[in-house]
Amino acid sequence: MPSATLDPTRPEPPSDGGGARGGTGARAAPDGGRGAPPRHGAGRARLLSCWHAQRSGALAAHLDHHGPLPLPPAQGGAARLGTLMEAAGLAGRGGASFPSARKLAALRSAGGRPSVVVNAMEGEPASDKDRTLLWCAPHLVLDGAELVARALGAGRVVVCVPDDSDVDRAVAAAAAERAGAWRAPFALEVATLPGRYVAGEESALVSHLSGGPSAPAWRPDKGAPLRIGRSPALVHNAETLAQLALIARYGPEAFRAAGHPDAPGTTLVTVSGAVAHPGVLEVASGTPLGDIVACARPVDAVGAVLTGGFGGAWVPATAMGTPYTPQALAGVGGVAGAGVLVVLPARACGLAETARIARYMAGESAGQCGPCVFGLPAVADDLDELVAGTSPAAAARLASRLRSVDGRGACRHPDGVTRLVRSALGVFAADAEAHRRGRPCPQRGAPSVLPGLGAP
Numbered sequence: 001m002p003s004a005t006l007d008p009t010r011p012e013p014p015s016d017g018g019g020a021r022g023g024t025g026a027r028a029a030p031d032g033g034r035g036a037p038p039r040h041g042a043g044r045a046r047l048l049s050c051w052h053a054q055r056s057g058a059l060a061a062h063l064d065h066h067g068p069l070p071l072p073p074a075q076g077g078a079a080r081l082g083t084l085m086e087a088a089g090l091a092g093r094g095g096a097s098f099p100s101a102r103k104l105a106a107l108r109s110a111g112g113r114p115s116v117v118v119n120a121m122e123g124e125p126a127s128d129k130d131r132t133l134l135w136c137a138p139h140l141v142l143d144g145a146e147l148v149a150r151a152l153g154a155g156r157v158v159v160c161v162p163d164d165s166d167v168d169r170a171v172a173a174a175a176a177e178r179a180g181a182w183r184a185p186f187a188l189e190v191a192t193l194p195g196r197y198v199a200g201e202e203s204a205l206v207s208h209l210s211g212g213p214s215a216p217a218w219r220p221d222k223g224a225p226l227r228i229g230r231s232p233a234l235v236h237n238a239e240t241l242a243q244l245a246l247i248a249r250y251g252p253e254a255f256r257a258a259g260h261p262d263a264p265g266t267t268l269v270t271v272s273g274a275v276a277h278p279g280v281l282e283v284a285s286g287t288p289l290g291d292i293v294a295c296a297r298p299v300d301a302v303g304a305v306l307t308g309g310f311g312g313a314w315v316p317a318t319a320m321g322t323p324y325t326p327q328a329l330a331g332v333g334g335v336a337g338a339g340v341l342v343v344l345p346a347r348a349c350g351l352a353e354t355a356r357i358a359r360y361m362a363g364e365s366a367g368q369c370g371p372c373v374f375g376l377p378a379v380a381d382d383l384d385e386l387v388a389g390t391s392p393a394a395a396a397r398l399a400s401r402l403r404s405v406d407g408r409g410a411c412r413h414p415d416g417v418t419r420l421v422r423s424a425l426g427v428f429a430a431d432a433e434a435h436r437r438g439r440p441c442p443q444r445g446a447p448s449v450l451p452g453l454g455a456p
């Protein structure tokens with residue numbers, strides 16, 4: 001089970017083992033100096049505050065720390081929840097930063113008895129935030145799910161977890177505690193799905209829960225609500241729901257008291273790569289990128305940072321002053337995505353690392369769409385050739401290949417890869433040019449800094 005060190009003045013790694021993939025832990029990072037909600041004080045974690053104070057995520061500790069969950073009114077509960085989300089400026093933490101109030105409004109007009117799906121699949125190999133959250137603060141996540149379920153009159157809440165993780169135990173234990181404490185007007189279930197990259201895509205979740213494959217569905221109208229059978233499904237990332245539980249308790253003003261006007265609140269970030277203290281940090285949105293990286297103690301000069309995860313984008317070391325918000329990161333070519341930062345040391349080859357990621361992502365295709373099935377391995381081949389310095393035409397071929405893959409899958413999986421590769425060609429342009437001229441990468445064959453892809 002992860003340990004959490006929540007005071008930024010004590011950034012030591014966890015001592016009780018476990019933790020994130022690769023043995024990382026959860027900590028709090030700088031608050032950004034904008035204050036924080038009542039009870040937690042400036043510079044303190046919110047999502048992980050109970051864990052910090054009590055070293056427990058159990059129901060008794062949770063209620064003692066946060067107080068009871070204010071339930072939505074029987075009439076007009078959904079409208080009230082939507083107003084709260086809107087006032088807080090809550091955006092999804094699952095990757096797309098989509099406004100939660102708009103998602104709720106779309107579901108309210110869908111008709112039928114809804115289902116609430118908690119997306120804790122965390123298919124992104126460099127992310128550990130949802131697993132950490134569910135071990136450290138499972139009841140905040142379940143509170144958020146309960147709020148939307150009650151407000152919408154949902155018959156079912158399903159927490160989706162991957163089958164290659166231990167997090168199902170944390171969720172099942174928390175669900176049992178709640179069942180022993182009160183009767184909820186919906187069924188609370190834990191569903192274990194294949195731990196694949198694309199299995200966490202929302203239409204893949206819904207397909208699985210409808211008895212189909214864990215693969216994304218072709219959706220001509222992406223705005224139309226997803227359905228499990230006839231039941232419209234509201235799919236939210238685990239962290240989004242935990243944030244909602246804080247907003248319901250402490251109010252939208254308290255939520256906005258930390259973070260950036262463009263991206264209010266705190267957010268969980270998994271930092272890994274060439275750092276001494278990899279782990280999950282809770283930071284105020286808007287904290288400078290370099291401050292977050294510094295919290296994890298880089299072990300070498302920073303060459304670049306992978307933002308957003310394997311389907312994200314590289315940003316150069318010169319961008320470390322960028323506020324950590326989706327908008328500001330986009331301004332320097334980065335993405336917030338699933339809240340991932342991988343630190344690349346200056347001595348490593350960003351193109352070789354990108355080739356490894358492209359190869360991994362090609363292997364994670366759901367195998368349904370030609371441009372994804374054939375295009376992604378070809379992109380990885382082109383990158384390998386580029387890095388080897390054996391093919392002067394590889395760069396030009398790669399550029400045309402990226403165009404032929406863009407936007408042509410049923411889901412955004414291939415688009416994440418093309419974005420990542422384009423960012424690599426920009427950030428590591430000097431290396432790309434040297435390889436094009438026939439100089440191979442001196443780091444070829446060196447161990448990777450990427451979590452989960454350690455082999456050369």
Ligand SMILES: Cc1cc2nc3c(=O)[nH]c(=O)nc-3n(C[C@H](O)[C@H](O)[C@H](O)COP(=O)(O)O)c2cc1C
Binds near residue numbers: 096236
């Ligand atoms: C290929 C792919 C994989 C995804 N995997 C996850 C995942 O593991 N967990 C997650 O929360 N969202 C994942 N998403 C995003 C979900 O489709 C969906 O947008 C999200 O769960 C919505 O939650 P939010 O509104 O709270 O952000 C993925 C998207 C894509 C395109």
Ligand code: SF4
Binds near residue numbers: 215
């Ligand atoms: S784009 Fe790729 S991952 Fe997405 S549905 Fe098609 S084949 Fe599967």
